Amino acid sequence: MSVYTRVTEHDLRALLADYAIGELEDHQGISAGVTNTNYFVDTTLGRWVLTLFEQSDPVELPFFMQLMDHLAAHGVPGAHPVARNDGGFLSSVQGKPAALVYRLEGASTQMPSPEQCRALGGVVAEMHRGVGGFTARQANPRDLTWIDAAAVRLFEALPADDCRLLVEEIEFQRQATEKHFNDLPRAVIHADLFRDNVLFRGDRVAGVIDFYYACHECLLFDLAGICSDWAWRDGEFLAAHWQAFLAAYTRRRPLTEAEIAAWPAMLRAVALRFWVSRLIDAYFPMGGPDVKIHDPAPFKHLLLAYRDDPPGLTLP
Numbered sequence: 001m002s003v004y005t006r007v008t009e010h011d012l013r014a015l016l017a018d019y020a021i022g023e024l025e026d027h028q029g030i031s032a033g034v035t036n037t038n039y040f041v042d043t044t045l046g047r048w049v050l051t052l053f054e055q056s057d058p059v060e061l062p063f064f065m066q067l068m069d070h071l072a073a074h075g076v077p078g079a080h081p082v083a084r085n086d087g088g089f090l091s092s093v094q095g096k097p098a099a100l101v102y103r104l105e106g107a108s109t110q111m112p113s114p115e116q117c118r119a120l121g122g123v124v125a126e127m128h129r130g131v132g133g134f135t136a137r138q139a140n141p142r143d144l145t146w147i148d149a150a151a152v153r154l155f156e157a158l159p160a161d162d163c164r165l166l167v168e169e170i171e172f173q174r175q176a177t178e179k180h181f182n183d184l185p186r187a188v189i190h191a192d193l194f195r196d197n198v199l200f201r202g203d204r205v206a207g208v209i210d211f212y213y214a215c216h217e218c219l220l221f222d223l224a225g226i227c228s229d230w231a232w233r234d235g236e237f238l239a240a241h242w243q244a245f246l247a248a249y250t251r252r253r254p255l256t257e258a259e260i261a262a263w264p265a266m267l268r269a270v271a272l273r274f275w276v277s278r279l280i281d282a283y284f285p286m287g288g289p290d291v292k293i294h295d296p297a298p299f300k301h302l303l304l305a306y307r308d309d310p311p312g313l314t315l316p
C-alpha cells in the first residue's frame with residue numbers, strides 16, 4: 001500500500017466544506033499505487049477518490065485536471081475531477097496539493113484477457129484522437145534528461161553490469177531521438193498505462209485513471225508501454241493479447257511509416273524509463289507510513305529482450 005500521508009477525519013471534514021458533495025460517511029487508504037497518497041472517500045452524496053500529490057510539481061497539476069476534464073467531456077471513460085464551490089479543482093490537505101475525482105465502478109486486472117486488451121485498444125485510440133483539441137502542453141517529467149540525472153545517482157548504487165547497460169541504453173536513446181523520435185506524431189498521452197490504471201467491468205473499460213504522468217509525447221510511447229505491461233507474463237510474450245490491442249487501436253488510428261520504423265527503439269525507451277524510475281524508488285525510497293515499491297528487474301529483462309528480439313507491429 002502506498003500511503004505517504006495519513007489523512008484524518010478532521011482533514012476530510014475541512015476539505016469537504018469546500019465542495020457540494022455531502023457529508024463524510026467513510027474513508028479508507030487505498031492499497032495500490034506508488035506515486036501518490038490515495039483515499040476512497042464516501043459521502044452522503046456519492047463515492048470519490050482523494051489524491052494527495054506527493055511528487056508532482058504543483059505548477060503541473062492544473063494541466064492534469066484540465067486534461068481529465070477535457071477527456072471526460074469527449075466521452076473517454078475516465079476519472080472526472082470534482083469542482084470545488086469556487087470552481088477550481090485543486091485543494092490542499094496537510095499542506096499537500098490534493099484533488100477529488102469521481103470513484104469509478106470496476107476493477108483493474110493483473111491477468112487481462114485478449115478481449116480486454118481489444119477493448120483497451122479502442123479506448124486508447126479514442127483517447128489519442130480525443131486530445132486533438134486539447135491545447136495545453138506539458139513536457140515529459142521522465143524524459144531522457146531526467147533519466148540521465150537519475151543514472152548519475154544510480155551509478156553509486158548499481159553493480160557494474162547494470163551501470164554499463166544504463167550507459168549504453170542512454171546513448172542509444174540519444175541517437176534514437178535524433179534518428180526516429182523527432183519525426184513521430186505527438187500529442188498529450190497518458191504515459192503510464194499500466195494494468196493498475198485501467199478499470200474494467202467484464203470486458204468493457206470502465207475507466208482510465210491516474211493521468212499524473214500525462215505529457216506531450218510521441219503517441220507511440222503509450223503503445224510501447226502497453227505492450228510492455230499488458231502483453232508479457234512471467235517473461236513470456238502474449239502474442240494474442242498484443243495483437244488484439246493492436247488490431248483495435250490501428251483500426252481507429254493507423255500507424256505511420258515513421259512509427260513503424262521507430263518501434264524497436266521506442267520499446268527500449270519505455271523499458272529504460274520504467275527500469276530507471278523503479279530503481280530510483282528502490283534505492284532512494286521517499287518513505288512514508290505505508291509505501292509500495294515495484295520490482296525493477298522485469299524492466300531490465302524487458303530491455304534485454306527488446307535489444308535481442310523486439311515484438312513487432314504486424315498483424316496476422
Ligand SMILES: Nc1ncnc2c1ncn2[C@@H]1O[C@H](COP(=O)(O)OP(=O)(O)O)[C@@H](O)[C@H]1O
Nearest residue numbers: 030032033034035036049079102103104209210
Ligand atoms: N477514480 C477512481 N475510481 C476508482 N478507483 C480508483 C480511482 N482512482 C484511483 N483508484 C484506485 O486507487 C488505486 C491507486 O490509484 P493511482 O491513481 O494509480 O495511484 P498512484 O498515483 O499512486 O499510482 C488504483 O489502482 C485504483 O484501485
Ligand SMILES: N[C@@H](CCOP(=O)(O)O)C(=O)O
Nearest residue numbers: 033034035192194274278294
Ligand atoms: N506504473 C509505473 C510507476 C508509476 O506508478 P503508478 O502506481 O503511479 O501508476 C510502474 O509500474 O513502474
